[in-house]
Amino acid sequence: ALGVKRVRLTGGEPLVRRNLPELAGRLSQLPGVEDLSLSTNAVQLARHADALKTAGVRRINVSLDSLDAETFRDTTRGGRLDKVLDGLMAAKRAGLSPIKINMVAMRGVNEQEIPAMVDFCIEHGFTLRLIETMPVGDSGRDAGDRYLDLQHVRTDLGKRFDLIPGVMPGGGPARYVQIAGTETRIGFITPI
Template identity: 40%
Template sequence: MNIPRLIDNYGREHHYLRISVTDRCNLRCVYCMPEEGMEFEPAEKILTFKEITEVVRVVAGMGIRKIRLTGGEPLVRKNLEQLVAMIAQIPEIEDISLTTNGMFLAAKASALKEAGLTRVNISMDSLQPDRFKLITRGGDVRKVLDSIDACVEAGLRPIKLNVVLMRGLNDDEIAEFIRLTRDRDIHIRFIEYMPIGHSDATWKNLYLPLSRVREVCAEQRWDYGPVATVQGNGPSENYRLDGALGSFGLIHPVSEHFCQSCNRLRLTADGYIKPCLAWTEQFHVRRVIGDDKAIRQMFLDALGTKPENHEMSHFLNDDLAITHTPTARRMSQIGG
């Protein structure tokens, strides 16, 4: 049988599926969820591990090779290592990664590695305990540090720390984060604050272009150069200080979008395909699970609506028109 590949209207072939396993989270990070929380989906609306695995099996035949498990916070989903093991048994899947806030990771790192998890990204927006608690609305930075050590011991590498930079909130820690890479094989990823589900004045006030990271390097008089590759580097533009073990990278979806090389699709916890993070288009694949042909066709239909770029930079300039309808879903509801 001639199974179609996942190629969109702009010639981009898709190898990467991000899967949200839950919309729930134990934290309320300021850029991801409102302080009062969200109205979470009831359990019966969330994809089962079996349903997720069925979708992955089908799209693996269409070219998907990389899977990232996200949330919400994926580790609030019980027995996540069982899902990792189920996906790891699909022959075409080469890489399974996890994005987590790190609160529960230390206790799970070894089991996840044994199940087939390849590597982790840990959200860590401040190194200062009080500020970390403020940004996450209740998080404990010491638990994240313990999780990093547990991942090193378990052999989950590379370890990447995701830092969402926000003006006046954590931008004074840029140099401190980069210094972490000198003596440890840790990879910092500075990420621009994205207007997902809320492009209001609050977002504009906190938004900071990542040109600021280069300015800090110049102020510190650091010598650094580009890194050719870091496993799973995706859209990150990576650098290493001279002599450092780790690296730091820039992910700038707003100021310098990377859409021309986008190779990812998203599956939400409630069973929708999202071809683009920023826009409202979504396709309810859960209702056709069990029919491989229908699943393949729905993924192709979703790709047919994927825009050339997400146009997030337009949110900085009210005079620029956008061509699609922005999503009303918050980041925690999509999976990032």
């Protein structure tokens, strides 16, 4: 595999690809591939989780900006939260681990939901990665109004939880803390 050790299936949305589990199985069998992961919106994950685990996918990242059905529908332009939650629970039952929730923290949209998302991740043993809005380019034109400084979020969470600085294997962009007394980690992803 030319020195490739880690492969991430991403997109667009990889679960819309026909025969994704078969592709994952072929990729996991390549010489040298030690880690196969998936980034998804999880809408179709419930029906594929077991097959993906069997095929060699070890871990997943799921985009989930809200646990409130109305906010979720608004931020995803019509998405169904129940499908995503079903997908997450199917992934957990299938043994995919770690399961990381990627939440873009947005002022006036979901900032008040961050503690509930932390509680949800503690309850299910998920890792939460909070992503700071990055208002760049045409798509970021209106993002400035929603910008939420993650340092303030971290300070607020530190008042509610005992946060222990930590690391997570993989060397990704997040700076992690662990919530004392749990297995749950919170990663903070900021520009630079």
